Amino acid sequence: MNDKQHTIKSPVTVSGIGLHTGVQATMTFCPAPVGHGYQFQRMDLPDQPIVVADVDNVVDLSRGTTIEQNGARVNTVEHTLAALVGLQIDNVLIKLDGPEPPIMDGSSYQFIQALEDAGLEEQNALRNFYEIPEEIRFVDNGRAVELAALPLNDYRLTVMVDYNSPVLGSQHASLTDISLFKNDISSSRTFCFLHELEALYKQNLIKGGDLSNAIVVVDRVVSEDELSELATMLGKPKVAVKKEGILNNVDLRYKNEPARHKLLDLVGDLALVGRPLKGQILAARPGHAANVAFAKKIKKKMMEANSSPVPHYDPAREPVMDINQIMQVLPHRYPFLLIDKVIHLDDTSVASIKNVTINEPFFTGHYPGNPVFPGVLQVEAMAQTGGILVLNTVPDPENYTPYFVGIENCRFRRMVKPGDTIIFRCWLLAPVKRGIAKMKGQAFVNGKVVMEAEMSAAIVRKDA
Structure with missing residues (x-):
């Protein structure tokens, strides 16, 4: 893991449609100074308000993580934040001219590409890690959800999901080194089940959903009439599916792509703690609501530790100045x-x-x-x-x-x-x-x- 803080060398822009709002938006990543962290700026609103990527600013968890501050909202921030964490970038101002980052292909990979094109720049300050001091656990018995953070001088994550589905079944995904995020995790796309699709549509969500930016898992036999209705909903002339599988028979990038995407979401949601983490993260059946509740528990521990003004000194770490x-x-x-x-x-x-x-x-x-x-x-x-x-x-x-x-x-x-x-x-x-x-x-x-x-x-x- 990097010891020094990093930003990007120059601004870089991506554009596309928002998954849930369906609004076309341009998002520009900009260099930021030491200690800035991740901040969004709504360029399309009066006074161009700042929205800090902080778990205390989370206001909605309807199939994504939405933050709000100064009267401004930013929807579905998790994929953007996951890309920044995955590249170990600490300080970025994210200028956005709409309510939601573009969904791109449903993963973080295109954000990674753009950030790498901008170039990373080391800054003259040590990263302010929060090192998990003892086990921190979140449990939701009703949903059989459990997340735990354990002490470790590194950042590793393991996710288990079980959808009771003949298509997906039980899946695991692990990230043993944050430097592997780009190649192993970042290209995993968002997904939902067919039975969720209509409900999301009726909730006025997934307005920007498309079979090019999301995987739709079909875990039951679908009639031709239903397929015609789905085509109309998705704005497609026709959609098809095998007996059980993926709508339009899209090939998965990995056999466990859904589990990898859940890990991607977890990385992005935990970025809302506000500091890079050191610890072993274990998650069983995670989702945005559980991720954010877990992040709040971690931040509470972190703030309690911060009540002490003594700076942390690790003689083994490279100093800012020798x-x-x-x-x-x-x-x-x-x-x-x-x-x-x-x-x-x-x-x-x-x-x-x-x-x-x-x-x-x-x-x-x-x-x-x-x-x-x-x-x-x-x-x-x-x-x-x-x-x-x-x-x-x-x-x-x-x-x-x-x-x-x-x-x-x-x-x-x-x-x-x-x-x-x-x-x-x-x-x-x-x-x-x-x-x-x-x-x-x-x-x-x-x-x-x-x-x-x-x-x-x-x-x-x-x-x-």
Whole structure:
């Protein structure tokens, strides 16, 4: 799995009809900054409102997942989101001039092709994974539906479906590595049973449904009169079917294509959690309603974990900036360069690491019998961390120098000693104005706050 966040290099557009609304729409994937996530923008509505792809914005689950925000709806988002997750793209603005993404061929494959044509671009920030900490389970006994997420340092999914049908029967599909999504899962098409088709039509759904973008499973003998009615419903001169099989005798791309498509839908629906996941996902008879209920349980756990402000630090992961990259930005050098790596950086926040070791020169004279990391140097290390953040607000940071110009409400909570690893976290309290940044900072050791302060910094051009 990718460690760094990714967007696309340039905008790319697809067009087509919406499955349920039947409305022709053009959808443009656009590059987006670090931390942006997935957002839709309804270009056809007044003020062009944004709809964030978030499980809390789900408003309808009638044969697809519909989200709504700011008075704007986007129908059937799951195939679009599945393509983005499958390519490990984190940040995209999706401009849409209609109520529903085009259904294309009923799968995610054509979205994958378009995104790959645009090109993927690595961004200077680590992906903000949510790692499943313990078993999370959703059960709907009435529908014999069960989904579970288990801890795993990877993202794997297994789906089982059982339709009690002589055509489909019991099927399984698995995705053992997200990099296999494109070849193994993305081309699996949406489907429904013949007995569902008329009901969906009467519910004013599948207006854009066509035998070129959906599989219709026929699990009973159909009369010629029924076939004529189906042809009229689908706008076709004629439809045919074997005794039991697929309407118009369309060939399946895989024997278990329906199960693979259910896995595709699950990937797309779980994208609404809002962060890339690490875990083993097991699903028995999933559907959009169960997927979204499951996603809400995962997000609830995630938000409870987020109540702690301590940034997650995994020493095994590649940092956003190593010491050489830090020295390209900050003017400080030994013995006054006091941060070792940057582990997070976006438009409003930053986190860094300082490894405190006994061989640092100040320990010679600072409480030599009981060495303590000087508080004033903790402040300086935090200021350097904040300097990285404010320099990130200009397009050419190499031409600027950050200066620490003020400090308020500074508190030292615990002693820091050799052997400790300090995690510094700074975030902007307001947008940078006239080169002045106001920020809050905290320092943590072993999950405990050891120091905090509010700081002001100025960034000044080197040639000023």
